[in-house]
Amino acid sequence: MNNIKISGLSLISALVLAGCGAQKNLPNYSAFTAITAPVDVTKNKELTETQLKRWGHLDIVKDTIPGMSVDRAYTELLKNRKGQKVIVGIVDSGVDIEHEDLKSVVWSNPKEIPNNGIDDDKNGFVDDVYGWNFLGDIVKEHLEYERILKDKSLVDEVTYQEAKKVYDKKISDAENQQKYYSKLIVSLDNADNVIKKQLGKEVYSAEEIKALESKDTLVQKSKTILQRMFSYGMPIADLKAEIQKQIDAQNELLNDKENLDIDYRKVLGDKPNDITDTHYGNNNVIGPDKEEALHGTHVAGIVAQMRNNNIGGDGIADNVAILTVRAVPDGDEYDKDIALAIRYAVDNGAKVINGSFGKSFSPHKNWVFDAIKYAAEKDVLIVHAAGNDAKNIDFYDNFPNDSEDKKTEISDNLITVGALNFEYDENLPARFSNIGKINVDVFAPGVKIYATVPNNKYRFLQGTSMAAPNVAGVAALIRSYYPKLTASQVKHILMDSGVAINKDVVVGGNPNDVRPFKELSKTGRIVNAYNAILMANEMSKK
DSSP: OTTOBOOOOOHHHHHHHTSSOOOSSOOOGGGOBOOOOOSSOOOOSOOOHHHHHTGGGSOTTTSSSOOOOHHHIIIIISTTOOOOOEEEEEEESOOOTTOTTTGGGBOOOTTOOTTSSSOTTOSSOTTOSSEEETTTTOOBOOOHHHHHHHOGGGSOHHHHHHHHHHHHHHHHHHHHHHHHHHHHHHHHHHHHHHHHHHHTOSOOOHHHHHHOOOOOHHHHHHHHHHHHHHTTSSOHHHHHHHHHHHHHHHHHHHHHHHOTTOOGGGGGOSOTTOTTOOOOSBSOSSOSSGGGGHHHHHHHHHHHSOTTSSSSOOOSOSSEEEEEEEOOOBSOOOHHHHHHHHHHHHHTTOSEEEEOOOBSOOTTHHHHHHHHHHHHHTTOEEEEEOOSSOOBTTTSOOBSOSBSSSSSBSOSOEEEEEEEOSOSSTTOBOTTOOBOTTTOOEEEEOSSEEEEETTTEEEEEOSHHHHHHHHHHHHHHHHHHOTTSOHHHHHHHHHHTSEEOOOEEEETTEEEEEEEGGGSSSSOEEOOHHHHHHHHHHHTTO
């Protein structure tokens, strides 16, 4: 796509091929040039708060920010055009469908009469007005390798031993971390008390510590400790709180060691290892605790929060309906739930499905493979997060995927997305993002993404979980304005129209691991909405 002019298209042809009926004042797409990455250009100033809240919408050329040129796509290419409504399935932890910035874009089942206790559309799900909740009232779940240890019959001996190895390491690491942080907070408390007494005040600054002079050995030792603690860039009280969070997190992991026998699933009354047992859960797509729907609500907002309404952030797509399928707990999702969630979204009209979840073990991966193939048969694109372990998933397992051997795709309707940082320099890939020359397709914004969270609030979150819905939003944009393009075509437009990055970058946050960005994914590109619309327009003529 380097400086390629999109070939000419007459106004008459554009009216015919736009897929949205006759519209006036459509742009002449032959006049626009695809965006390419500037060479050796970095942004010298820090992003303003306004820029940071919507950096994924900005432009790599005009703004020197590695966004997806969404604003340019709307103002230059989609002005005076109207697309079709596209249903986007959000398979996640639940979505706050009552949120001020989402409630107007929530999908509603036209075949279901609300709250009458009858399965009006006879699909096996009673009162599924806004989607379905395959978890019922479950919030917490075991990780998959814990479930494997509990039921060895789920997998073969090799996989069982791999799961045991992961579990044993997790427990060992938690024990070591718990000891480390416990010693650290005691050391910090002691030093803090000494300095408070020495200075005669409860709160003090890093500058006061630096200026403190004393021949007392204990004071000198406390000063050294606190200077190191202040280097973390936060007040001592806040640092103590963060250390305690780490201690609590490790304690929770260690307590899980004692809780493997808890069957969280029992309350559902289904058979998790029987894919034919399909009708369970309830119609509460938010879930039993609205705050626990934070992840799914954020994901939904990235795709679809209302644009230009002067509240919160802006979604990528401007004409979508969010169909919620709750299937991702606090812990690892069940293969059965994911397979059925995909099928449910497909059967209810989703043309794009976002999957911001993943795990390292998948006892019933074939059920998910079959669901992905089913989506392909129904012309549905699935956008999946690459994962946040800073690993190369050409060699490490990350489920769900679309390949049994990590080489050959089972279908051509799943795109896997790595995460970008907002810095257009050597730190471009997010330090946590998984990579893979074969199994990661593209990258998209995934650090400090501002979007909806429960109870009419907004937050910055990060992860490939945020990168995937950015791409799902662009996919929905293409499917809205070019509805005749297939899921496979949309996938390849997203991949092939992306901006190629010819930079050496730091991988996994390790300054000693520097590689060309093009080695981190199949395309070496970052998704770009502007280029995608140009390519979609060109492809729609063929």
